[in-house]
Amino acid sequence: MPGERRMKIVHTVTELRAALAGCQKPAFVPTMGNLHDGHLALVRQAKPLGDVAVASIFVNRLQFLPHEDFDSYPRTLDADCAQLQAAGCDVVFAPSEQDLYPEPQSYKLQPPPALADLLEGHFRPGFFVGVSTAVMKLFNCVFAGAPQGGVAVFGKKDYQQLMVLRGMVRQFALPIDIVAADISRAGDGLALSSRNAYLSTGERLEAVQLSRELRSMSALLQAGEHNIAAIEARAVQTLTARGWQPDYLTVRRRADLLPPMPADLHPGHLVLLGAARLGKTRLIDNLEW
Ligand code: AMP
Secondary structure, three states, X not given: OOOOOOOEEEOOXXXXXXXXXXXXXXXXXXXXXXXXXXXXXHHHHHHHHOOEEXXXXXXXXXXXXXXXXOOOOOOOHHHXXXXXXXXXXXXXXXXXXXXXXXXOOOOOOOOOHHHXXXXXXXXXXXXXXXXHXXXXXXXXXXHOOOOOOEEEEEEHHHHHHXXXXXXXXXXXXXXXXXXXXXXXXXXXXXXXXXXXXXXXXXXXXXXXXXXXXXXXXXXXXXXXXXXXXXXXXXXXXXXXXXXXXXXEEEEEEOOOOOOOOHHHOOOOOEEEEEEEEEOOEEEEEEEEO
């Protein structure tokens, strides 16, 4: 159609650099694909922040443990590209493993254990090494030729990831602004996630309980409950009794994700984070308080 905006889909770093030649300031949204409205909200948020909106689709083997769902992770490139085009994306970078890792990625980026070995890093050892290494590489692919640096948008859904990547950008002095996007939720409150596709009909109905439990924890804090251990234990017990296998439901400081001191128990300083398995599906969610 005349005048229709054409989104470019590129697969190699060389093609990406050619597609971005002349761009001043890319606004970038890295994803693992199987896109939902949460991802598309990130793209819409990114769009006005640069002169070209770039999304990547790459299922990053480095951040999966051997027993995790790397092989079964849903890969839906054509549908993803149609949605990205409609959301205003200009360039999609969808490399194969061979394109992004032509030789084994033996240089790795080691985020600080004080942040990266907690919570997700505790239950998924090496996860943030894999995330940081891949994101640093994607950043180099997207931003290397950009005279004004750029912007990268990440979702608060992966709260700890956002903190790890903010630290990476700061400590390596990368010319990239990290922008945080609010969590997109389904009508019942379940945080949107590619992994929701794994849930059976019954599990999908139950899945909302993770966000409800975080809201109950928040209500207890709001009511003045200062016994954090009791709040956490109650939440774990409730989900366990409903058939979940929680990894953690916890109250942490927003600043460093450490357990709060009494002086921290004020609204605006805390975040409630949860990770739990329902059947074979591991879900995460969080709520700032
Ligand atoms: P993923 O494809 O799961 O690696 O996610 C790619 C980006 O989308 C990350 O920055 C996620 O935090 C973000 N994201 C995923 N789900 C949501 C959601 N429900 N709300 C907001 N951001 C999300």
